[in-house]
Amino acid sequence: MAKKRKAAGRPASRPPGRSPGRRGGVPRVAYLGPEGTYSHSAVQAHFGESVTGLPLPTIEDVFEAVEDRRADFGVVPVENSTEGAVNITLDRLMSRSPPICGEIELRVHHNLLGRMTKPSAVKRVCAHPQALAQCRRWLDKNLPDAVRQPVSSNAEGARRAREEKGTAAIAGAVAAGVYGLKLLAERIEDHDHNTTRFLVLGRKSPPRSGADKTSLLVSGRKDEAGSLFRLLEPLARHRINMTRIESRPSRRRKWEYVFFIDVEGHAGDPVVARALTELRRRSSAYRVLGSYPRAAL
Numbered sequence: 001m002a003k004k005r006k007a008a009g010r011p012a013s014r015p016p017g018r019s020p021g022r023r024g025g026v027p028r029v030a031y032l033g034p035e036g037t038y039s040h041s042a043v044q045a046h047f048g049e050s051v052t053g054l055p056l057p058t059i060e061d062v063f064e065a066v067e068d069r070r071a072d073f074g075v076v077p078v079e080n081s082t083e084g085a086v087n088i089t090l091d092r093l094m095s096r097s098p099p100i101c102g103e104i105e106l107r108v109h110h111n112l113l114g115r116m117t118k119p120s121a122v123k124r125v126c127a128h129p130q131a132l133a134q135c136r137r138w139l140d141k142n143l144p145d146a147v148r149q150p151v152s153s154n155a156e157g158a159r160r161a162r163e164e165k166g167t168a169a170i171a172g173a174v175a176a177g178v179y180g181l182k183l184l185a186e187r188i189e190d191h192d193h194n195t196t197r198f199l200v201l202g203r204k205s206p207p208r209s210g211a212d213k214t215s216l217l218v219s220g221r222k223d224e225a226g227s228l229f230r231l232l233e234p235l236a237r238h239r240i241n242m243t244r245i246e247s248r249p250s251r252r253r254k255w256e257y258v259f260f261i262d263v264e265g266h267a268g269d270p271v272v273a274r275a276l277t278e279l280r281r282r283s284s285a286y287r288v289l290g291s292y293p294r295a296a297l
Contacts, residue, residue: 027073028053030071031062031076032058033153033155034156035053035055035155036175036178037055037155037171038154038196039077041174042106042196046200057152059089062076063092063098066201072202074098076092076198076199078198079197079244080130082191083130090248094248098201100202102293104197105197105198108172108194110194111187112183113179115181119142123166124148125139125157125167126149126151126157126160127149127150128151128154128157132170134189135190154170158171158181199215205292209266209293212294213243213263213264213293214263214265214266214267214292215291216259216261217258217287218258219250219286221282234278234279234282240265240271241263243262243264246259267291
């Protein structure tokens with residue numbers, strides 16, 4: 001049922017129009033900071049220069065900034081093509097969240113950054129755990145003796161590389177300029193298709209564009225054989241393509257799980273609406289997280 005998605009960097013359409021929370025007509029966009037993170041690059045790719053960025057320390061803070069209207073939109077990572085789901089984002093979507101109103105697929109190229117002139121002088125590499133994992137083979141081969149230090153963001157790693165002797169960072173080229181670091185090695189990711197998908201959080205889901213995606217949170221009624229099949233059967237029967245499914249513990253009771261599902265189409269499309277109505281009747285938990293334009297090349 002699922003089919004491979006195309007890598008992309010820009011959405012099919014821009015976010016919805018002016019909202020009451022904007023200051024001076026310029027929307028504020030919260031993202032996982034500080035400046036120079038891949039989340040920052042995703043904001044620039046999706047919104048351009050026509051917004052005010054609001055860098056925040058955690059993904060939880062991004063959700064809360066949209067909820068309490070300190071920001072008009074929020075951008076959070078949800079999955080990576082190499083390392084899989086970002087569980088912090090999924091868990092926050094499970095508890096409560098603003099509607100998803102867009103998505104961004106950003107091709108991620110990791111670089112080794114530092115103040116030294118050659119990689120052999122690197123004693124420590126600081127980066128977000130996902131970046132360290134995505135460059136594992138390169139590090140094993142080229143810096144086998146360097147300590148790998150997980151930090152809260154790649155930009156935080158770049159800040160430490162600027163301040164600490166012998167420390168290098170894994171980050172994007174933007175961070176090199178922001179923190180005044182040299183590019184010691186470029187494109188050190190283990191897979192050249194390495195792509196991170198981000199969700200755009202907002203006030204409401206946008207109207208149908210004709211090339212949409214819908215994100216769902218569902219759970220089966222009973223822990224019995226065939227329960228997942230019964231949940232998904234309406235999608236197959238109505239020929240709705242499922243592009244992603246991910247499970248997470250429900251936290252309501254042990255060994256109970258919820259499923260995050262993405263399908264092609266808008267919840268307002270008649271055929272999608274019919275399939276979702278049937279799916280809802282078969283679910284013990286059901287929520288439409290948002291319908292939004294699919295990321296496009």
